Amino acid sequence: MDTLLAAFSILDRWDVFLALLVGSIGGVLIGAIPGVGPAVAIAILLPATFSMDPIVGLTVLLGIYGSSMYGGSIPAILINTPGTAVNALTTYDGFPMTTRGEARRALSLAYSSSFFGGIFSVICLVLFAPVLAKVAPMFGSREIFLAALLGIILVVVAHRGQSLIAAALACFGILLNTVGLEPVKYSKRYTFEQSWLSSGVDLIVVVLGLFALSQAFYLLQGEDEKIRTTKLRGGLFQGLRELGRHPRVAGVSASFGVVMGMIPGVGEFTAQFLSYTYARRTSKRPEDFGNGSSEGLIAAETANNAVPAAAMVPLLALGIPGEALTAMMLSVFYVHNVVPGPQLFQNDMPFVVALYLALLILNVLVLIFLLFATNGLIKVVKIPNRFLGVGILTLSFVGVYSLRNSFTDCLIAACFGIFGFVLKRLSLPAVPIVLGMVLGGIMEVKLRAGMARVKQPWDFIDRPIAFILFVMILGVLALHIRYVLLERRAAKEEEWSAKKTSTGFGMQMFRRRSFLSEERGKRVREKRSKYSPRSTGPRSRH
Template sequence: MDLILSAIEILMRWDVALALLAGSIGGVLIGAIPGVGPAVAIAILLPATFSMDPIVGLTVLLGIYGSSMYGGAIPAILINTPGTAVNALTTYDGYPMTARGEPRRALSLAYSASFFGGVFSVICLILFAPVLAKVAPMFGSREIFLAALLGLLLVVVAHRGQALIAGALACFGIFLNTIGMEPVKYTQRYTFGQDFLGGGINLIVVVLGLFAISQAFVLLTDEDEKIRLTRLRGGMFQGLRELSRHPRVASVSAGFGVLMGMIPGVGEFTAQFMSYTYAQKTSKRPQDFGRGSSEGLIAAETANNAVPAAAMVPLLALGIPGEALTAMMLSVFYVHNVVPGPGLFQNDMDFVVALYLALLILNVLVLIFLLFATRSLIQVVRIPNRFLGVCILTLSFVGVYSLRNSATDCVMAAAFGLVGYVLKRLSLPAVPIILGMVLGGIMEVKLRAAMARVKTPLDFIDRPVAFILFSIIILVLVMHTVRILRDRKELKEAEWQTKTSSTNFGGLMWRRKNSFLKDRGKQVRARHAKLLRRLTDLF
């Protein structure tokens, strides 16, 4: 009880309360604007949070992180365009409700499900905090190295169909982290005699380039769309009553969100997929899913809003971020010499509880705000893309320059913005680069510390936690390999059956497939040529 009172005392400070209010409402606004998203907002705000107290800066970022998914449901439901990437599944059942004249019901249900998922997650983790305080000290240098390696591996494996490129990008991020001064013997690495590389490549410069500046390029090169909004009538409290009629779906979906959030590299998409699949398989009306099912909407929104609080567990307990947003938050800790990990739970447990209580209060503030302000809020969907692009580009360069008053940083940010733009146009992930930079630094430091006490390779896993983590790594690699081989076998069998089919229909389908692949190749080459022309026009 004393711990909770101490955490409440931290949150009662006027600057913390103001940061929580600004972050929660600002996150809703950011989420409601298609094409922006929390990663862009957090990247832009990072330089400003370095001058704040750790609790104030983290409260702002947590507010944006936790509330953006609420706002992202608004365009997903009203115009079939997710405000944030994790609201894509919301369009499956949210927009069909709008199409049949029930936008108010869909929005209200999404808000209520999001609130339940967020509150459920925070309560679970507040109760789980004492256990974390006991488990965290069991992690030494070798355990944290293995946990970071597992997190990086899970990030790569999670990009199904793009695991190879995700692994290459993660390795590129690790390489970027090695540039500059070596941390033990203080020798120069990969600087090639260039003074501006002596201090290394700043993580915030890369974050702003890959997420904010690249998104500004996308918005500036895309055409504005004409949007027609549905007019809302009546109160917004209907969803609270409707949610109470589906307690099983809501509880299980929130549980999936908590479990998936605590695993580095997994996050909202896996939680949503599992909860949506469970809801459909156990529903009395599975045929309604994708056509405006209230259970489907509850499953999607509850799961994705249960993840943010759970994602803070590996960050706070081990100092290992599981995604790009928590990796950005980790930099706030480092700037203020607050080291996440076992020591944080032992010495600053009130700080940890204060962060979880901030997430709890955040959900209450956002729900109240949305229930009364949705009719005015939906107008932000109409903001032109190019105006947003100019604003994001300007704020990004201001933030980069404010880091070290360096024009070189601005040039590097623009270069990474170009890289991020190409990755977005080719539908390739940028997150592995950031996690490679963050986790690569952790792995290097912890491996050096662990090797001083290790004489043989088996000594590295001679402790229970280290052995468990090593076993999980091997299991993940084996399962991923088996899945690749199974997918290839199924594909070959399908192609062989089509080729050897004795019917004219089979041969016709095989020829059509070959023709489709050739046309697809032409489309890809045309898209690449168009991309090169756009890049030429930009620069």
């Protein structure tokens, strides 16, 4: 109880409430604009949050992170265009409901499901906070190194079909982190006698380039689309009642979101896929899924909104971000000398609880705002892409320059913007680069600290948690190798089957051609014999 009261005292400030309001409403607006997304907004706002108190800056970023998926459901349902990437599954059942004239019902159901998922996730984590406070001190340098390594491996294997390129990009991120002065003896690495490389490649510069500038370039090179929307009539409260008719789907989907959110590198997509698959398999009307099923919409929206609060667990307990957005938030901690990890749970537990309570309040504010402001938000969908691109480009360069008043940082950001644009056009992930930079630095420091007490290789995993993490790493790698082998075998079997089919088809065509040519020759001989003079006897020889 004392911890809870102390957490409320941290939030009992006018600037924190203003941050809650700006973050929640701003996140909804950003999510409702197709093509922007929370990553771009957080990247642009990062430089501004460095001058704020930790709780204020993190509350703004958490508000954008947690509420953007609420807004992303609006264009997904109304115009079949997801506002954020994680709202893609919402289009499966949301837009068919709109085509049937049930847009108001679909939006109400999406808001209610998102609210339930967010509240469920926060309550679970507040209840588990005492357990995390006891487990976190058991993580030493070796355990955190292995956890960071597991996080990178999970991020790589999560990109099915692109594992090799994801691994290469993660290694590139680790390489970028090694540029400049190394953290122990402060010797120069990969500077090539260039003074501007001595301070290293700044994470925020890379993030702004890869996410904000690349998205600006992508919007600028595209064409503006004419979007038609209709004004909604009636209230949006009926979704809360309809959600109560499917408690099993909502509860299981929220649980998937919590569990998947705590695993680095997994996130909303896996949670959505599992919850949607579960809902379809256990539904009495599985044929409705993809054609406007209320259960499918509940499963998708509940799962993705349960992830943000859960994703804060590895960040706060171990200092290990699970995705690009939490990696950006980690920089806010470091700027204010607040180090996430076991010590944070031991020494500043009220601060951790205050963050979870902020997420709880954010969900309430977002739901109230959406229930009364949806008709106005529909106009946000119509903003031209090129106008957005120019705005993002301007704000991004202003943010980069404000970091260190360096024109060199602007050039580096522009280079990474072009690189991110190329990755986007090739449908390749940029997230492994950011996580490689963040986790690479953690791994280097913890490995050096852990090796001081290691005399033999197996001493590195001689403690229970370290051994469990090592087994998990081996298990993930084994499962991924098995998946790759099975995929290659299936591809070979499909290729062999296609070849066999094509060979059989070729033989059939050859036989058909032979039969047709034989029939054609028979008809020609019959015609010739018909019109030629018949012989009446043996011909004389002269």
